[in-house]
Amino acid sequence: MCGISAIILANLQGLACPELFESLGILQHRGQDAAGIVTCGSKGRLYQCKGNGLVRDIFDESQLRTLIGNMGVGHVRYPTAGSSAHAEAQPFYVNSPYGLVLGHNGNLVNAAELRRFLDLEAHRHINTDSDSELLLNILANNLQATGKFRVNEEDIFNSIGQLFEQCTGGYACAGMVAGFGIVGFRDPNGIRPLVYGRRKTAYGYDYMLASESVVLDSLDFTDITDVLPGEAIIITKHAITKRHLVADKVFSPCVFEYVYFARPDSIIDGISVYKARLEMGEALASQVLRALGDDMDIDVVIPVPDTSRVSALQLSYKLNILFREGFIKNRYIGRTFIMPGQEMRRKSVRRKLNPMALEFANKNVLLVDDSIVRGTTSREIVQMARDSGAKKVYFASCAPPIRFPNVYGIDMPTSRELVGYQRNEVQISQEIGADRVIFQDLDDLVAACRKLRPDITRFDTSVFDGDYVAGQVTTAYLDHLESLRNDKAKGTLQEDEAAPETIGLHNSFKRKN
Incomplete structure (x- = not known):
């Protein structure tokens, strides 16, 4: 992006x-x-x-x-x-x-x-x-x-x-x-x-x-x-x-803009990102109720900052469960989702988020995040909650399982590097170490956005359902994309192309050391 x-x-x-x-x-x-x-x-x-x-x-x-x-x-x-x-x-x-x-x-x-x-x-x-x-x-x-x-x-x-x-x-x-x-x-x-x-x-x-x-x-x-x-x-x-x-x-704006990328104070295609995330939290609360039913034993709802905060707040309100900030974010660390390379992402999670043990100790915790992509960040966050004394750790995602690569400008990893690839919810729970993972239903996610703009009949949801609205996405293209996007390729040193262009402009280049 x-x-x-x-x-x-x-x-x-x-x-x-x-x-x-x-x-x-x-x-x-x-x-x-x-x-x-x-x-x-x-x-x-x-x-x-x-x-x-x-x-x-x-x-x-x-x-x-x-x-x-x-x-x-x-x-x-x-x-x-x-x-x-x-x-x-x-x-x-x-x-x-x-x-x-x-x-x-x-x-x-x-x-x-x-x-x-x-x-x-x-x-x-x-x-x-x-x-x-x-x-x-x-x-x-x-x-x-x-x-x-x-x-x-x-x-x-x-x-x-x-x-x-x-x-x-x-x-x-x-x-x-x-x-x-x-x-x-x-x-x-x-x-x-x-x-x-x-x-x-x-x-x-x-x-x-x-x-x-x-x-x-x-x-x-x-x-x-x-x-x-x-x-x-x-x-x-x-x-x-x-x-x-x-x-x-067919007008098909990317639904992931509302889930994750855009700032909550933006309005995109007539849809307030903030209000869309409130609706996502409302729908996700219903999903949690359906999933846990009589086994509902959540003591506290804790968002994974920052993108999920609005949805988590609305979810806690609907479920009438205490909302608390359990992670303090270092705002000078980049977004781990868009960092190139799995190892860099993994190391950055604990530098970026610091848990407050008093909000986790001896509690059954529901963590709320915008999505689960590779699972690297989610796994580290679940472990931090356990290290801080949580008895149970449930994990709720405002988005459905991501099972397909994005081809329209989001650097999703290869299919095999997605934690949702060929895994059901139980297997994803085991992969990230949570007691249970609860995902937003795709229809509910689309409805959360459409509620604010009913005349949009379709959103690009290709990362969830593999339906690429613009067409021409072949198996050969996806194979080529995977060869470029896998973490092994990203970890390979490439030829330095930093020489100033001789294009007749006034050039001023500054490389971050």
Whole structure:
């Protein structure tokens, strides 16, 4: 998963970089592997700073001062195919035609086909293994085919429309055409989120695109609107135009955004993430009642911070069982789910969470988490509860068992590395060391989100049921994905690609040591 943003200021002498920097800090939860900003000056020159690490580690005041211009694109990243190469930090740039910049959240399932096309037919050089670079070059090739010296909105819309036909998968993109304006578009199924808003100033309206509404809220933008599935939006200093380019696909936003990824203070596709998690807790409470029945002996409900806290609170309220904070989180440790490598994840769990023994001692505890993916974190947490004196440890998941890899931009492990793979609930309980595991029912999870937006008839639930809404997911593709995503591959040292690009930008690189 990644976070993207783009901004254009009405003040032609204004600086876009401070607010892009702020936006990436707000979106840090969506990616902690790399970050980058590219801005555009008044004469169309591009200025860039990107690298591996957290936002605070990559940018400092002296670097931000070099990022001049009133518009730009920002990106935070974690790798969806296991690579953490410095050269894959985004946004990406191509100089032909017009000077194009793109930040991408998602994943393409036909990347191999696109790579062959760009190499053999379009003759465009691809420098990384990132499908984001493929997306950018597909767009660039479509624009170049116009043969025009200067681009206009119609050319961009036509080129994005062609891209929708060429690229299969889940993707939301924020881009920029040098000296022209910013661009946003979203895959035809709307799997990955994207919003935009405006802010009135003395010079006119500033506009911003971002992965989540909380970015725009925090930076005082209003009239926040979702980019629709298959829709593109172009914003220049003169006007804002948008066009729905694909109309025959089923709107299927990713349900995992509401379960785990998005901040609770975001609203995605008209659904409050906070309210959706309350509904998940309500439904999960009913599941716990059905599972334990007369054997209900839970003394205390304890959330696994932070994502599950809202659901756990509602669950405890419905069950009329005491809610307590049993784990104190070190907020300076990254999200273990998105850390590359099983060993790093395992070691990070105990550094990240510290149990308070007084809340566990001599109690039957119900731990509530948003989901169970590999089981590594859950196993460590259950053991910490037992080490702190818990008599029984039940484990409730706000999501159903995850049994299939994600192909739309979430770095799920290989099928065999998923704790839910070919295991029932009893076997999963044994695997993580819990007395019992209770999972949310898939229908209840979907209903929790649909209750807030009934007109959405389908969500992407492929990690739970293996139904890949965008299509073209073959056994060969999944086998290839597994070869890239397994922990053995992630632990293999790769060629260092950190040399600064010679692309005619002002480059400022800072590697986290």
